Amino acid sequence: MSKEESKKLFIQTLGCQMNDTDSQHIAAELKKYKDYDKTENIEDADLIIINTCSVREKPVQKLFSEIGQFNIKKKDGAKIGVCGCTASHLGNDIIKRAPYVDFVVGARNISKIKDVVDIKGAVEISIDNDESTYEFAPAKTNKYRASVNISIGCDKKCTYCIVPNTRGEEISIPPEMIVEQVKKAVDDGAVEVMLLGQNVNSYGRRFSDGRAKYSFTKLLQDVSKIENLQRIRFTSPHPLHMDDEFIEEFAKNPKISKCIHMPLQSGSTEILRAMKRGYTKEWFLNRAKKLRDLVPNLRITTDIIVAFPGETQKDFEDTLDVVNQVKFDQIFNFKYSPRPETEALKLEHLEIEDKIGSARLTELIELHKRYLEDHMPKLIGTTVTILVESLKPNSEISGYTDNYLQVFAKGSDELLGKFVDVKVTDVTRTALKGEIVK
Numbered sequence: 033m034s035k036e037e038s039k040k041l042f043i044q045t046l047g048c049q050m051n052d053t054d055s056q057h058i059a060a061e062l063k064k065y066k067d068y069d070k071t072e073n074i075e076d077a078d079l080i081i082i083n084t085c086s087v088r089e090k091p092v093q094k095l096f097s098e099i100g101q102f103n104i105k106k107k108d109g110a111k112i113g114v115c116g117c118t119a120s121h122l123g124n125d126i127i128k129r130a131p132y133v134d135f136v137v138g139a140r141n142i143s144k145i146k147d148v149v150d151i152k153g154a155v156e157i158s159i160d161n162d163e164s165t166y167e168f169a170p171a172k173t174n175k176y177r178a179s180v181n182i183s184i185g186c187d188k189k190c191t192y193c194i195v196p197n198t199r200g201e202e203i204s205i206p207p208e209m210i211v212e213q214v215k216k217a218v219d220d221g222a223v224e225v226m227l228l229g230q231n232v233n234s235y236g237r238r239f240s241d242g243r244a245k246y247s248f249t250k251l252l253q254d255v256s257k258i259e260n261l262q263r264i265r266f267t268s269p270h271p272l273h274m275d276d277e278f279i280e281e282f283a284k285n286p287k288i289s290k291c292i293h294m295p296l297q298s299g300s301t302e303i304l305r306a307m308k309r310g311y312t313k314e315w316f317l318n319r320a321k322k323l324r325d326l327v328p329n330l331r332i333t334t335d336i337i338v339a340f341p342g343e344t345q346k347d348f349e350d351t352l353d354v355v356n357q358v359k360f361d362q363i364f365n366f367k368y369s370p371r372p373e374t375e376a377l378k379l380e381h382l383e384i385e386d387k388i389g390s391a392r393l394t395e396l397i398e399l400h401k402r403y404l405e406d407h408m409p410k411l412i413g414t415t416v417t418i419l420v421e422s423l424k425p426n427s428e429i430s431g432y433t434d435n436y437l438q439v440f441a442k443g444s445d446e447l448l449g450k451f452v453d454v455k456v457t458d459v460t461r462t463a464l465k466g467e468i469v470k
Contacts, residue, residue: 047085339389
């Protein structure tokens with residue numbers, strides 16, 4: 033089939049970075065085996081895929097609303113597929129409720145996309161499927177940054193989370209496969225890699241071939257040996273598994289980006305216990321302090337859920353206390369809402385009144401906003417190094433610092449893919465503006 037005749041694929045991706053990478057794998061598989069080229073125009077598409085997320089609020093209602101819109105917009109003969117975590121959760125029910133959906137592929141079954149795309153009514157949602165040794169094409173976020181999965185599934189039993197029910201038990205991808213994927217991406221122009229897993233620092237506890245355990249710290253060391261790879265990032269680590277060996281490697285390895293995501297969820301030890309997070313307020317503070325002490329330019333980002341069932345005012349104040357002590361550089365804030373098939377559903381009798389939850393969320397957001405308004409201006413006058421990744425309107429370039437802060441400056445396309453120094457002249461709460469240092 034010629035390029036002009038190739039079929040068109042439209043993908044809408046919802047949710048996390050793992051979903052983004054899964055979508056890239058779907059597109060690569062369909063290009064390689066079925067000659068689909070991606071399009072941004074849904075009306076041109078021969079195949080429309082929605083890659084779903086079950087963590088979003090009201091994911092089921094939103095899914096059926098969106099695929100209903102797809103069905104209205106699609107051209108005659110175009111197919112619709114539903115992939116991802118909500119696909120794993122609902123399976124056959126999707127086709128029962130929306131018969132115009134042609135196939136359903138769960139989050140643990142992405143490698144089967146080429147097999148089901150031409151089978152009307154196909155449903156592949158087994159959470160026992162093992163894709164840990166399946167060789168996907170490298171996933172590129174952009175020309176300079178690649179994403180590589182290092183594990184599939186999750187062994188944690190956090191009571192608010194449905195992911196273990198949609199992605200299955202945790203299995204690590206063999207380290208030699210990961211290193212090879214990163215090498216291929218670097219050979220193709222990437223200078224930065226993002227290592228992805230539900231809990232990256234529990235990597236190496238279980239391999240499908242039964243090999244010996246292997247630590248995430250060792251994987252970081254192996255990946256950092258790859259020539260021409262400049263930056264290593266990863267998400268998400270679990271605070272419980274942040275041992276001293278990991279923290280010290282993070283601090284001393286110059287290729288590791290000095291930004292770390294530490295999902296707090298709650299600052300209350302009692303609520304953390306109810307969430308089955310496995311650590312205490314004191315452990316989290318200890319790990320954050322060790323990181324801050326070892327890495328002067330560290331940025332710490334986090335996730336926080338307020339109004340988890342049973343959360344008292346004292347519990348909430350513990351969360352505010354951790355925020356005040358750690359001084360997070362970015363917070364993804366959420367007000368608790370029930371999710372299907374989660375253990376927290378049993379705590380319905382302890383759910384917090386909606387207006388109290390909303391007030392707590394607002395208070396947390398305002399506290400963090402005040403910190404950023406105080407902290408960010410202190411960066412004016414400093415010089416930062418960025419990897420230039422994109423060209424914006426008005427002759428501006430955009431890139432990220434080593435500790436993953438976005439920076440804008442006047443520049444042109446010959447800077448793309450280069451590391452440049454920028455003197456900071458202005459700030460917002462979330463980004464820097466500056467002038468390139470010649």
